[in-house]
Amino acid sequence: MVWKTVGQSASIERISRAVNLKRLSHAYLICGVAGIGKLTFALDIAKVANCLEIDENLAPCGSCNQCHRIDSYNHTDVHVYGVRKDPKEADRSATMVTIEQLREDFLKQVHRKPYEGRTRVFIITAVEGMRSEQSNILLKTLEEPPENVMIILLAQNPNNLLATIVSRCQVLTLEPVSESEIQQYLSSIALDTDVPLEEIVKLSRGRPEWALRAATNSDILENVETNLNLFIECLTSGLSERFNLSRNLSSQFSRDRESVYEFLDTALTWMRDVLLFSNERISEVIHISRNDQIGQFSDMLDPADILEVLKLIRITIDNLRKNVTSSLVLDNLMLKLPTVNLSN
Ligand SMILES: [Zn+2]
Structure with a gap:
């Protein structure tokens, strides 16, 4: 079969x-x-x-x-x-x-x-x-x-x-697929990739087709990195930079919705990692290679704040999917995100 x-x-x-x-x-x-x-x-x-x-x-x-x-x-x-x-x-x-x-x-x-x-x-x-x-x-x-x-x-x-x-x-x-099934799936295809498959499997969070694309197209992982840097910059910057980002994302949304959802999705994975780190569940962290930075964020935010940010991002995604005006939705996110001051 x-x-x-x-x-x-x-x-x-x-x-x-x-x-x-x-x-x-x-x-x-x-x-x-x-x-x-x-x-x-x-x-x-x-x-x-x-x-x-x-x-x-x-x-x-x-x-x-x-x-x-x-x-x-x-x-x-x-x-x-x-x-x-x-x-x-x-x-x-x-x-x-x-x-x-x-x-x-x-x-x-x-x-x-x-x-x-x-x-x-x-x-x-x-x-x-x-x-x-x-x-x-x-x-x-x-x-x-x-x-x-x-x-x-x-x-x-x-x-x-x-x-x-x-x-x-x-x-x-369709439900998230287990890590072992995705690992097996990737292994069954002769792939020519430098990235360790385990990392791709973790990043895929149960999505086999995403994992396959990430393993065969380096742009996908680069994109995750870019989104991650953008979100971290956003958390550590002031309102004027944030509103710039909001404007950019909003115009991007009119051309390519999925890319904005990907940005927000990466933001979710980051905050989830920070939460896991705070709860000393470091082995479950997705962005393994950035453990130090995740640790810095978990020092600066208490768990209640982290949960609040996770909720805020989910509401943002939900409102965009409901076709609420994207600039309003994204500005609202920027206004409500806490500012993380890493130098302290
Ligand atoms: Zn047939």
Whole structure:
């Protein structure tokens, strides 16, 4: 059996059971953080819905021509919206489906019969950011699903989706994958990287696709470093520098939302490390190579402050996802963050 999905035994089990009963749903909503493997799992489901040689494990075979064509994005019945068609780049480049794509492509394609497979599969990424026009088009199709069609929606957080959309889908929630499974996954691929895999596994925090990207593209780890430096600078600087940063982040948000979420996510990992350090749980720290600096921060902040900052960053992420005006949300963060004076 060849599930390309790493971990996720509960969700895989649900799909296998449905295959066994010949009752795959016409609509799935796959939820999980960026880099956890939502697209990989969606493609696995597309394969199992079209595979010619499903074995007794109720998994796609991975080698028939249907599976091959889906893996290489060449299957005429499997449509992916919002992802660059390079499997290595996967969901890093996920963008929201546009209203034009839905009207001019999706709505035309969705009523056609399968050409080469059994099921036409439409995978749509980043649906949590859709506006009401896009949601309504999807909703209509979900209410009257055409025959032999499966729609798979991918979202980081289903809370921001219309309840009427969620209720028409089977929801599959992807959970963080264990460090040992990610380690095994990376080891199974012949990687040419100088960074110790253990460090990547820790930094990935349960996200196998993120780990793979970090191991194959040095930009990803460099980006983590840049974000970390930026956040540390922010904590140690005054309001005018902070508002500059807020302005930069806000304009960045209009071009590339994910990069701002990554910055905030790195900020979360930093504060979490500081908290772990304060609680003498140093072996669990993620940014191992910066232990000294983490120690300095834990000297300067008491645990209640650290918890407050963690909460503040989470609220910031939440408000951005709810489409609250980004400049307001980010200014508010800058105003409320404590100032850490490291020279004392
Ligand atoms: Zn197959």
